[in-house]
Amino acid sequence: xxxxxxxxxxxxxxxxxxxxxxxxxxxxxxxxxxxxxxxxxxxxxxxxxxxxxxxxxxxxxxxxxxxxxxxxxxxxxxxxxxxxxxxxxxxxxxxxxxxxxxxxxxxxxxxx
Amino acid sequence: xxxxxxxxxxxxxxxxxxxxxxxxxxxxxxxxxxxxxxxxxxxxxxxxxxxxxxxxxxxxxxxxxxxxxxxxxxxxxxxxxxxxxxxxxxxxxxxxxxxxxxxxxxxxxxxxxx
Numbered sequence: 001x002x003x004x005x006x007x008x009x010x011x012x013x014x015x016x017x018x019x020x021x022x023x024x025x026x027x028x029x030x031x032x033x034x035x036x037x038x039x040x041x042x043x044x045x046x047x048x049x050x051x052x053x054x055x056x057x058x059x060x061x062x063x064x065x066x067x068x069x070x071x072x073x074x075x076x077x078x079x080x081x082x083x084x085x086x087x088x089x090x091x092x093x094x095x096x097x098x099x100x101x102x103x104x105x106x107x108x109x110x111x112x
Numbered sequence: 113x114x115x116x117x118x119x120x121x122x123x124x125x126x127x128x129x130x131x132x133x134x135x136x137x138x139x140x141x142x143x144x145x146x147x148x149x150x151x152x153x154x155x156x157x158x159x160x161x162x163x164x165x166x167x168x169x170x171x172x173x174x175x176x177x178x179x180x181x182x183x184x185x186x187x188x189x190x191x192x193x194x195x196x197x198x199x200x201x202x203x204x205x206x207x208x209x210x211x212x213x214x215x216x217x218x219x220x221x222x223x224x225x226x
Contacts, residue, residue, distance in 0.1 A: 104154035
């Protein structure tokens with residue numbers, strides 16, 4: 001069975017600071033990896049995804065993530081955060097069954 | 113593009129009452145899911161349906177039942193609600209076909225059991 005671990009549960013940053021959120025997964029086979037964002041009171045929306053190919057993927061709103069297979073990691077980054085990035089961020093993985101498994105989430109607060 | 117439509121958005125139940133959460137998707141996805149979201153716990157899978165006519169238990173199925181009515185619709189039923197079922201419920205769907213298993217979510221149902 002697959003599992004996902006997100007290391008940072010709460011992150012507080014000032015605007016323009018850089019962001020990196022950690023995500024590690026556990027699965028022995030080929031995986032698909034995702035980062036979702038949930039703005040306050042809303043549903044989850046896809047930020048970016050990795051299926052295959054270039055391990056550095058770019059998503060919406062200036063976010064990017066790097067798949068490092070040897071470390072089973074898929075960390076999310078953004079060079080300069082904005083107040084509007086305040087949200088909860090979820091890393092997710094699908095393995096052979098294509099059932100999405102989610103991490104516990106990271107709550108990001110960006111102070112203006 | 114409606115995507116995944118979930119009803120109701122809010123519900124308050126008394127302990128022991130029953131209710132059904134409805135979910136429909138218009139993306140021709142084979143797979144549909146029900147998750148619950150609780151603070152600090154992320155999204156936990158309650159039940160899923162890999163295809164029309166099949167349903168399977170997820171991580172936290174106790175107290176719930178599901179019905180895959182047809183390819184579009186997947187409902188979640190609470191037969192006898194308990195305070196521990198107070199949560200936000202999300203329906204989602206995906207497909208293994210092109211472009212891949214990205215999950216699409218409904219708007220969520222905020223359920224309070226008193």
